[in-house]
Amino acid sequence: GAVVSQHPSWVICKSGTSVKIECRSLDFQATTMFWYRQFPKQSLMLMATSNEGSKATYEQGVEKDKFLINHASLTLSTLTVTSAHPEDSSFYICSARWTTDNSPLHFGNGTRLTVT
Amino acid sequence: KQEVTQIPAALSVPEGENLVLNCSFTDSAIYNLQWFRQDPGKGLTSLLLIQSSQREQTSGRLNASLDKSSGRSTLYIAASQPGDSATYLCAVNDYKLSFGAGTTVTVRA
Numbered sequence: 001g002a003v004v005s006q007h008p009s010w011v012i013c014k015s016g017t018s019v020k021i022e023c024r025s026l027d028f029q030a031t032t033m034f035w036y037r038q039f040p041k042q043s044l045m046l047m048a049t050s051n052e053g054s055k056a057t058y059e060q061g062v063e064k065d066k067f068l069i070n071h072a073s074l075t076l077s078t079l080t081v082t083s084a085h086p087e088d089s090s091f092y093i094c095s096a097r098w099t100t101d102n103s104p105l106h107f108g109n110g111t112r113l114t115v116t
Numbered sequence: 117k118q119e120v121t122q123i124p125a126a127l128s129v130p131e132g133e134n135l136v137l138n139c140s141f142t143d144s145a146i147y148n149l150q151w152f153r154q155d156p157g158k159g160l161t162s163l164l165l166i167q168s169s170q171r172e173q174t175s176g177r178l179n180a181s182l183d184k185s186s187g188r189s190t191l192y193i194a195a196s197q198p199g200d201s202a203t204y205l206c207a208v209n210d211y212k213l214s215f216g217a218g219t220t221v222t223v224r225a
Contacts, residue, residue, distance in 0.1 A: 044160075044215045046212055102147035104150060105162075109159035
């Protein structure tokens with residue numbers, strides 16, 4: 001089945017530094033990738049949608065200058081949390097879709113970010 | 117804006133009982149609906165995908181129904197086992213995937 005690899009699975013960083021999270025589709029070309037954030041005991045909240053080769057579309061309330069998303073190829077999207085603060089600590093999950101809008105989404109295993 | 121609601125928020129049953137998890141959504145113009153399982157601190161495991169043209173999908177002990185016109189889906193898990201303990205998330209795809217808050221299931225041995 002379709003596999004999405006997310007790396008790293010966990011990261012601890014100091015306040016003010018930047019962290020990059022990678023999301024790769026291993027056996028299919030992902031025309032669209034989505035980034036989600038999940039707080040403890042809450043559901044997933046969509047942060048942004050990225051299509052290969054174009055700028056990401058951010059959901060309302062998500063700071064695009066803080067959460068930089070790049071989707072440079074059909075198999076790789078990256079999320080960079082810039083100048084991280086403790087309130088950015090969360091679980092970040094990416095997902096990828098193959099071609100059509102009714103294709104199933106495949107999810108990475110998530111990245112646990114802790115900002116100290 | 118699509119809103120997805122899952123009821124109940126939590127469920128505790130003895131092993132062997134059947135589970136019924138409910139999901140409702142506000143906008144019926146969807147491509148499909150997916151049910152996921154999430155274990156604590158882990159990512160998502162896709163359980164079932166129902167396209168908007170379908171009424172139900174089955175996989176082993178799992179059966180999911182979809183009534184698009186009324187904005188409802190139900191996940192049935194037959195003969196529950198302790199290993200079924202997890203949070204179950206319903207997600208509606210209207211291009212973007214909108215998630216419900218989940219139902220946390222505990223199956224007691």
